[in-house]
Amino acid sequence: MADNSSLVGGESLRWQINEQVPIVQILVMIFLCINLMLITTFFKKECFYKTTRYILFAVTLLSDSFLLFMSNIMLILSCFRLTMPVWLCIIISVVVLLYFTVTPVTLTAMTLERYVAICMPLRHGELCSQKSTVNCILIIHGLSSVPSIVVLSIFFASASHSFYTQYRVCSVKIFILYRWQDHIRAGVFLIYTMLMCITIVFCYVKIMKVAKAASGENKSSTWKGLKTVILHAFQLLLCLIQLLCPFIETAVLQISLELFLNVRFFTYLTFSLAPRCLSPLIYGFRDETFFNALKSYVCFGLCKI
Template sequence: MEVVSAGNATAARASLSQRAAGGVLTTCCCVIFLMFNSWTLFTLRSKSLFRETSRYVLLFNLLLADTLYLSLSQLLYLLSNLGVSLPYSACGALVLLANLLGRISPLVLAAMSLERYVAVCRPLRHVSVATAGNTARAVLTVWTVSCLNGVVQGLLVKTFPFEQLTQLCTISVLFLSPVSKLYYDVFTYFLFAWAGSSILFSFVGVALSARSAATDKASLRKAGRTLLLHLLQLVLSLMSVLYGIILAHLASSLSRPDFLLVQTLLFVCFFQLPRCLGSLIYGLRDRSLRVALFYVLCCHVRVWRSPAGGAVAS
């Protein structure tokens, strides 16, 4: 009996150390991604060009939703990793908010892809389509659809007669009845299917334009690669929806230490990395934004002429 108890204690310590390592790894990744997103968000608000151009306004909203979602998903991960139980109402509110923010990205990615399609394939119409008013209406529509989805999901949960339970915060808290689970699945997969179709439509249009165009093929190929990166970002976001199903299949085939390692790596790849790809795609590939990012990084160093005629850096 003492040998068994000692073995259980050793296994418990090993599991605790792995959970701690997973928490440290995900937190470090989260902090790095949050810093990069915050840097990009600040840059996008620093110049009138970014505040008034359609693609940058959409990018700002994408990064804002992704940054909030990244922070909230990390909080939920740490609560689950530490085994912290919350009252059902508090847990449900956190999961509903995360679900709301997570549904904004596919909608904005679709809007950004269609904007690129119009800019590349219908350049004469781009000025009349990508106006400040149309962009504002598109952003308002995206946030409204996401908020309405959250409200409906919350109402479906509220109709279930539950007591004030305490439990770990996972997406399963929304599935108290078959109707709420069915609504979640239908809305989620329809949303990702529509967003994926929009990106693929834009990519095919750009690819056909690149084949038929006599000049400026370089910019067309660049737009096509950007759309492919949007599609990759969408696929990784979709994998976060399938995260629980994937783990359920892996649980029976992996040992406990391997399962915890895979769980941590999948969380980073499916929940955290997609929420930073927007900054990476445009921060590294868009020349105007890249220059502005490095300008901000250099702490707004500028040279001005002092009264005495000397140059002073500030």
């Protein structure tokens, strides 16, 4: 009886994985196609790659596309328990961790750009020039690399040389050899979370004050900017909740493997895929200039076909 039960449980889990993986593949492909279409539209018009908010928007699209692609591969490898050398997993995980952090940091930078545009319009051209934007992108990647450097440093200090030649299922959790390493990683992300939340709240309060004082066309533009900040805040919240997912999944794994697969599937859809599909919504479809360029590009493509 025990053997039959075990067999039925194994078949159930295999069916569950076989059902969930294709759903994720379809969703990832849809989001990647949309992102590719938006990135192509971005490079079609010169005004887009000379404007700060559109450049930062393109950075989020590229970052999200890369992250979706790589995390999807890691998900497939994990589901089917496929192993690889630890040294190769380290390289992949560090890059994934970098771009996992790039998106929320870029969203914070985009919120600051909206704050400058609405609350300091006379200085917007000076502070958000093309040169400043390039520097901003370098700063974003520099700040985003700090968690990767911290995690990597404590891992190198703790792992033995033989560990790098072993074959393991690739996951960011491979870096966590001791409980204190997990605490340090959580502390770093908590500091980032607090700083980003403070920045979002500060920008929201300042823009709200300007929105109340504005009138006519100015008021409409300001309220639109405020809605953009709210959407950024919601997107950022989903990205930040994703930081807590590994702790939840670890606790659930102690209860049941089947429940763990369900929870991981839900968290991947809600806190990994969902925030990445909000970027096209905020600047791709809500922005009139970009949306018109997108429509023009899509129609031209259809006519050409």
